[in-house]
Amino acid sequence: MAVLQFREALKHAIDEEMSRDERVFVMGEEVAEYNGAYKVTEGLLDKYGYRRVIDTPISELGFAGLGVGAAMNGLRPIVEFMTFNFAVLAADQIINHATKVKYMTGGQADCPIVFRGPNASAGQLGATHSVAYDSMYAHFPGLKVIYVSEPNDAKGLMKSAIRDENPVLFMESEQMYGLKGEVSDEEDFIIPIGKGKIKREGSDVTLVAHGKMYHLAVQAANELAKDGIECEIIDPRTVKPLDLELILKSVKKTNRCIVIDEAHPFAGFAAEIGFLIQREAFDYLDAPVLRVCLPDVNAPFSKPLFDAWLPSPKQIIDAVKQVSY
Amino acid sequence: MAKKATSDIRFAPTGMESPEKGGVQKGVDLPAATRKKHKSLGLTAQQLKDMYHQMYLQRRFEERAMQQYQKGKFGGFLHLYIGQEAISTGTVFAFNNDDDIITAYRDHGWGLCRGISANEGMAELFGKATGCSGGKGGSMHFANVKEHFWGGYGIVGGHIPIASGLAFANKYNANGRISACFFGDGAVDQGALHETMNLAQLWKLPTIFVVENNGYSMGTAAKRHTVAEIVDRAKGYGKKSAVINGMDVFSVYEKMKEIADDVREHSEPWFVEIRTYRYRGHSMSDPQKYRTKEELEEYQNIDPIERLKSYLVAEKVCNEAEISSIEESIEDEVLAAVTFADESPFPDQSELYTDMFVEDNPYFHV
Ligand SMILES: Cc1ncc(C[n+]2csc(CCOP(=O)(O)OP(=O)(O)O)c2C)c(N)n1
Ligand SMILES: [Mg+2]
Numbered sequence: 001m002a003v004l005q006f007r008e009a010l011k012h013a014i015d016e017e018m019s020r021d022e023r024v025f026v027m028g029e030e031v032a033e034y035n036g037a038y039k040v041t042e043g044l045l046d047k048y049g050y051r052r053v054i055d056t057p058i059s060e061l062g063f064a065g066l067g068v069g070a071a072m073n074g075l076r077p078i079v080e081f082m083t084f085n086f087a088v089l090a091a092d093q094i095i096n097h098a099t100k101v102k103y104m105t106g107g108q109a110d111c112p113i114v115f116r117g118p119n120a121s122a123g124q125l126g127a128t129h130s131v132a133y134d135s136m137y138a139h140f141p142g143l144k145v146i147y148v149s150e151p152n153d154a155k156g157l158m159k160s161a162i163r164d165e166n167p168v169l170f171m172e173s174e175q176m177y178g179l180k181g182e183v184s185d186e187e188d189f190i191i192p193i194g195k196g197k198i199k200r201e202g203s204d205v206t207l208v209a210h211g212k213m214y215h216l217a218v219q220a221a222n223e224l225a226k227d228g229i230e231c232e233i234i235d236p237r238t239v240k241p242l243d244l245e246l247i248l249k250s251v252k253k254t255n256r257c258i259v260i261d262e263a264h265p266f267a268g269f270a271a272e273i274g275f276l277i278q279r280e281a282f283d284y285l286d287a288p289v290l291r292v293c294l295p296d297v298n299a300p301f302s303k304p305l306f307d308a309w310l311p312s313p314k315q316i317i318d319a320v321k322q323v324s325y
Numbered sequence: 326m327a328k329k330a331t332s333d334i335r336f337a338p339t340g341m342e343s344p345e346k347g348g349v350q351k352g353v354d355l356p357a358a359t360r361k362k363h364k365s366l367g368l369t370a371q372q373l374k375d376m377y378h379q380m381y382l383q384r385r386f387e388e389r390a391m392q393q394y395q396k397g398k399f400g401g402f403l404h405l406y407i408g409q410e411a412i413s414t415g416t417v418f419a420f421n422n423d424d425d426i427i428t429a430y431r432d433h434g435w436g437l438c439r440g441i442s443a444n445e446g447m448a449e450l451f452g453k454a455t456g457c458s459g460g461k462g463g464s465m466h467f468a469n470v471k472e473h474f475w476g477g478y479g480i481v482g483g484h485i486p487i488a489s490g491l492a493f494a495n496k497y498n499a500n501g502r503i504s505a506c507f508f509g510d511g512a513v514d515q516g517a518l519h520e521t522m523n524l525a526q527l528w529k530l531p532t533i534f535v536v537e538n539n540g541y542s543m544g545t546a547a548k549r550h551t552v553a554e555i556v557d558r559a560k561g562y563g564k565k566s567a568v569i570n571g572m573d574v575f576s577v578y579e580k581m582k583e584i585a586d587d588v589r590e591h592s593e594p595w596f597v598e599i600r601t602y603r604y605r606g607h608s609m610s611d612p613q614k615y616r617t618k619e620e621l622e623e624y625q626n627i628d629p630i631e632r633l634k635s636y637l638v639a640e641k642v643c644n645e646a647e648i649s650s651i652e653e654s655i656e657d658e659v660l661a662a663v664t665f666a667d668e669s670p671f672p673d674q675s676e677l678y679t680d681m682f683v684e685d686n687p688y689f690h691v
Contacts, residue, residue, distance in 0.1 A: 034544040055337040057514035124401035301463030302452030
């Protein structure tokens with residue numbers, strides 16, 4: 001095990017896959033000469049040169065689509081968005097093209113591409129820079145959606161994403177890039193897409209939390225443990241395909257579940273998990289499945305409003321107490 | 326034909342840091358400034374003093390804002406307009422007060438020029454209820470709609486079609502107003518610009534597309550992110566165009582007035598490239614390795630504020646004492662704004678749910 005920052009874990013994964021497979025290349029705004037807006041691609045230009053590490057203009061629609069075409073024509077692009085908030089401009093290429101080209105051509109063309117970058121909010125960046133997009137993309141058939149919480153998962157899943165033969169969305173967070181964690185130094189360390197992980201065992205209530213929200217769940221669980229409430233934390237790691245089995249197994253044990261999600265409530269990840277639990281484990285529930293997520297309003301700039309807007313460990317604790325009767 | 330070695334293949338133009346990487350690319354070349362004096366431009370002595378007041382206000386406001394940011398008084402992004410003040414000032418003096426202006430996130434100067442007080446601006450940066458956008462927007466979203474400043478926008482290129490929509494409504498209502506959209510050289514690469522350039526031309530909208538080419542899009546020199554001369558984009562759309570020296574407020578004023586008159590008269594859009602330079606980093610965390618100190622100094626030596634000041638003295642519009650008194654009053658105004666922002670209350674928690682819908686009791690999903 002080596003202790004790596006989140007950004008280093010991602011870089012190692014990309015680096016290993018680039019050295020393993022010459023078809024893999026990286027493009028995006030400031031990824032090459034500037035070494036990445038968040039330094040995820042630091043040093044890759046020096047190592048792999050200008051052919052494989054490419055700076056783009058601010059043309060999200062254009063370079064995302066260019067990636068789709070390159071993937072169809074035999075390459076394996078890693079397209080970095082400075083954040084997924086800007087990938088909205090490229091949504092046509094992701095939703096209408098990357099996910100549909102194989103189907104529309106009756107299987108003649110594949111699209112092995114990774115779209116990656118930070119997701120959701122990162123402090124007081126205002127309404128247009130703070131949206132969590134994992135639920136939205138998971139809505140569309142033909143995409144795999146990953147939103148990781150820890151360096152080890154980042155490394156193992158990034159390698160899987162690059163090797164995957166389909167379009168994969170890989171989400172990170174500006175606020176986690178500096179986070180350190182133990183990363184396996186096993187050779188060719190891979191975590192399969194679609195496998196969640198029990199990150200804390202407990203018998204009283206299941207917390208399902210991924211991405212940045214995972215860390216809030218840990219804080220809440222530590223607090224609750226002081227009151228003798230033991231939370232089991234499941235990090236699904238991959239939003240889609242979803243490791244429902246792992247979640248159900250835990251809920252059948254604890255009989256209670258809180259979903260913590262960084263998206264807005266309507267038709268989000270939390271809504272989906274809640275629905276699936278009632279369908280598959282209705283008889284096991286001792287309390288309704290609750291969710292802690294963003295309110296149904298845009299991100300405000302002002303600090304106290306922003307703090308009220310973002311889910312907090314306190315809200316998780318309150319939700320757990322509400323179901324612990 | 327021999328196959329090219331793959332190691333020689335390049336896509337993006339290179340040129341940062343070291344000579345091996347192509348050397349640092351120069352940001353912009355300035356066209357000549359106007360040689361006209363204020364009287365032949367139709368500017369009065371009082372207007373010149375007001376211009377100086379405005380430019381100096383923008384500069385000191387941002388210098389103080391930067392200090393407050395570094396002290397940790399507020400968070401988020403802070404993109405400074407320092408160096409580019411002649412553009413907002415020259416334009417606003419050239420336009421009618423009810424002409425519509427919209428810009429990107431580098432918006433403080435525009436806001437101050439269009440009626441946002443130093444108090445309201447500083448309070449917005451601090452996220453206070455007394456800010457121009459009630460603390461909801463922050464640095465990137467200054468707005469003063471009643472003075473026809475439609476705000477700053479954070480998605481690069483996102484506001485370009487909106488400017489044409491403002492112009493559409495003006496033409497629809499035959500109200501004699503024009504609109505202008507200001508955006509960076511980086512935004513030139515967005516599809517939104519090209520779609521809107523075509524629409525605006527096709528529908529003869531009274532609008533001006535203005536690129537504030539400050540040489541860089543974050544850490545990428547203009548020549549590394551976009552082809553040819555930016556202004557030449559106009560040709561493909563049959564659009565009237567101009568290149569302006571943005572380090573000289575007279576040049577901006579002269580040309581923008583001419584263009585505004587033409588747009589108003591003929592209801593036809595223009596595409597304008599104003600060349601300028603940003604002195605500070607892209608935002609507050611920018612090591613600025615992509616440019617040289619010498620280049621920065623070259624522009625600081627032709628600072629638009631210093632230039633106007635020298636003119637005022639040389640042409641005996643003001644003496645040194647009058648200039649000092651303008652500067653001192655601004656110094657006081659900006660310091661008072663810091664105190665005002667500091668002492669203002671944060672928005673009430675209930676404000677989280679206001680400004681989402683027009684109704685008093687809108688539906689929120691829970
Ligand atoms: C669609 C989109 N992509 C990327 C960004 C991130 N970003 C913010 S400003 C910027 C550079 C823009 O440069 P330019 O248009 O020249 O304006 P300047 O900052 O020089 O005023 C980038 C890449 C964004 N805000 N929106
Ligand atoms: Mg620029």
